[in-house]
């Protein structure tokens with residue numbers, strides 16, 4: 065939030081916007097919540113949205129647009145070639161990132177397909193701070209290997225480390241030496257590192273990575289999908305930049321990279337994707353792939369209306385008052401849960417609040433999917449849809465053995481500008497109630513288990529009848545209220 069201080073109350077996040085359009089929500093009685101989650105095979109991906117009160121599954125494509133974004137959609141120029149919309153978007157991208165070549169794509173993973181096809185050869189390596197699911201898949205598909213070089217501090221669940229997304233520079237140097245710089249396809253830095261909880265890197269760290277890349281003649285690629293949060297954290301947590309504007313920090317970051325790409329489902333609160341560079345040779349390598357996979361170079365699979373919304377959304381990303389909402393709300397939620405003894409990942413990141421299921425339900429063995437069980441219990445307790453990020457999200461190995469995840473997390477995403485503070489407090493209340501009744505939560509087992517990406521469509525069931533008993537306990541504690 066802006067520099068606003070509360071005088072008579074405890075400090076809390078303050079929205080620097082007001083609500084102009086709303087969507088009505090339903091909160092089902094607990095008996096119907098129980099029925100809905102069981103019909104969904106205890107998998108929150110399979111719930112119907114009409115049964116969900118707070119949809120905290122993801123921040124992708126579900127962020128609230130501003131009035132100016134909505135208004136811009138009306139002036140979109142729907143021509144196949146020479147579109148004014150494309151010109152407007154290109155100009156804003158150049159203003160913000162200082163890169164004059166721009167390729168559009170339909171979403172983030174489409175950018176990854178193009179970049180990987182153009183740059184990853186069989187047997188090459190891609191060092192990065194941490195992988196994202198679709199990124200690693202595209203690199204592997206092209207015969208490359210990901211080298212994960214996150215600093216050790218990044219993987220500590222409870223910590224005060226402000227930049228858990230930092231790359232270990234020493235390991236980067238050693239890795240390049242080991243595989244040979246000619247075998248490094250590119251180095252990738254991910255802003256707001258998604259899979260470790262939306263954790264940022266520091267600008268100092270990016271500078272270090274960039275100079276190692278330059279010394280070795282290797283391209284540096286920035287995944288800027290979660291850039292907005294990372295920018296805000298640099299401004300708030302990195303002493304050297306506390307007086308810089310968001311625009312200055314962005315320009316500095318961009319000057320260190322050779323390629324920037326992003327999912328506009330997150331950055332810019334719209335839908336789509338973009339690849340930027342100032343390297344003509346790289347641009348030409350990727351250009352043909354865009355026309356082949358995405359569409360003509362002036363839209364790349366995006367709707368022109370979304371492109372207009374993105375143009376405005378990117379401008380708004382340069383406004384601290386607009387990008388503070390997500391990180392500030394998440395920090396608030398993390399603090400409130402911590403106060404109540406609930407195990408959460410700290411410090412708060414930029415994507416959502418992450419509950420540590422390994423501790424929350426430490427009586428459930430990993431073979432019975434603690435994070436999956438907790439996600440289903442949270443839906444029963446409050447109609448809240450989170451995402452399992454644990455062993456269910458891993459697939460079995462080639463021999464059919466279960467691979468236990470490093471962490472068992474329930475991710476509660478806070479799509480940007482979507483929820484109010486009272487809704488966040490409702491979630492805190494239900495999670496706290498669940499924590500007090502955690503002994504009642506039991507394990508899950510698969511009834512239908514797809515071989516790949518089982519977390520999307522797999523169906524599970526409770527072991528025993530703990531879900532029914534949890535719903536009964538809720539009824540007893542809450543009387544006839546919802």
Ligand SMILES: *Cc1c(COP(=O)(O)O)cnc(C)c1O
Pocket residue numbers: 124171172173174196198199254258287289290327328329330336337
């Ligand atoms: C979401 C995301 C992607 C993929 O973007 P999509 O638009 O979902 O294809 C890539 N990288 C990061 C860091 C992301 O968060």
